[in-house]
Amino acid sequence: MIKSKNIFHSLLKSEIFRNTSILISGTAIAQLIPILLQPVLRRYYTPETFGAYAVYTSLIGILYVLSSFRYEMAIIHPKKDKIAANLLVLSQGFNLIFNFGLFIVIYFFNDKILEFLNISPKYSIFIYLVPLGTLLYNFYQSTHYWLIREKAFFAVSVNKFVRRGTEGTLQIVFKFVFQQFGLILGDIFGHFVNCLSGIIQSKKKRFSINGISTVKIKYVSKKYLEYPKYNMISSFMGVFSLLAPTLIINKFFSSEYAGYYDLSKLVLSIPLALIAGSIANVLLQHFSEKKRNKISIKGDFLIVFIGVLIIAILEILVINLFGTRLFSLFFGSEWEISGTISKILVWSYAINFIAFSFSSVFISLEKIKLLSVWQLFHFIAIIVLIFFKNLDFNYFIRLYVLIEIICFTFNFILLFLIVKKYEKKILIN
Secondary structure (H helix, E strand, O other), rough: HHHHHHHHHHHHHHHHHHHHHHHHHHHHHHHHHHHHHHHHHHHHHHHHHHHHHHHHHHHHHHHHHHHHHHHHHHHHOOOHHHHHHHHHHHHHHHHHHHHHHHHHHHHHHHHHHHHHHOOHHHHHHHHOOHHHHHHHHHHHHHHHHHHHHOHHOOOOOOOHHHHHHHHHHHHHHHHHHHHHHHHHHHHHHHHHHHHHHHHHHHHHHHOOOOOOOOOHHHHHHHHHHHHHHHHHHHHHHHHHHHHHHHHHHHOOHHHHHHHHHHHHHHHHHHHHHHHHHHHHHHHHHHHHHHHHHOOOOHHHHHHHHHHHHHHHHHHHHHHHHHHHHHHHHHOOOHHHHHHHHHHHHHHHHHHHHHHHHHOOHHHHHOOOOHHHHHHHHHHHHHHHHHHHOOHHHHHHHHHHHHHOOOOOOHHHHHHHHHHHHHHHHHHHO
16 A cells, blocks of 8 residues: 555656646647537538548558658757757658659549549549648657657647647638538648747747758768668558558448548547657657666656556446447437447557557667567558458458457567566666
């Protein structure tokens, strides 16, 4: 009993708790507007429109990890701000070139891409806007890592609020002007405002272009070559494994089913979006700093693990007891199917929530190669789904959940092993 009180007291007094609380509270406020608007949006836009929109957002999520060769991930590590600033500029140079090339490809092969993805031609603009969405999303992520580097967690929360507030509000307003295109245009404007906010916040936190030069950009491109060399493809596989089910469902079933799946994913990802991402960001900075100073992370790791495990269990209970009724009540009877499949999907999202909370451990302890091995394993496992396209939709979802549980159990084993190895290493030193 005394030990439990000590753990709880340590949690409340820790820097991780303070920084995570700032990010979670800010993220919660930021997510509150679009979440509250979902019952309205789901009645304004059809499952088919949401399915096409889900394909668009999935493509952005997948292509984002390729667009800057992952150099933005290195921004947090240099001790000198000038080196980090050159990394930011380098990453955005690649980002601009990549998305310009992507637009050219889409311009000439749009019809074939629509056919391959099984998207109606009336949603062709969704595909044309993928390069712009990817460009804006990647641009903000670079400023995001700069702010994390400077421990500007409140600024990160403000930016999330600005983006989500703009996006959700405009998606409703644009419905009356642009009809089914209101979803994607609201998303683009949200990204654009987010970039402006990120620029303003970064300048307040010591970002300057004064120390940027061609020589230094070449230097950092070589010094941090391990990110495109080892992290880019593995990260692509990791994100693809997370987002590919939407693309697979849209291709082998229909955009309507992709829309149902998208709503289930949105609701089940609330703990992932509100909490796990914030924890991962804080742990990235916190564990990186402790590693530099050769300080134990075991206590922090255990405390956070207990916290996220409790949240995951609560999510499973709530969805299984009230899922179908909640979906029907809040989003309309048309979306009841989403509630039904959520009872199956919740198991994979609960375990994903726990794993994602600790995803930055691989980066902060510089175990990128080991992370790559797991991501390859996960990628291959998800690819297996394409061989089961003739399954009933519900059985397809069950197979997907089984694959996720197996993969993330392996992820946990790797996490505990690298933390254990790190602890032994600092004891010897």
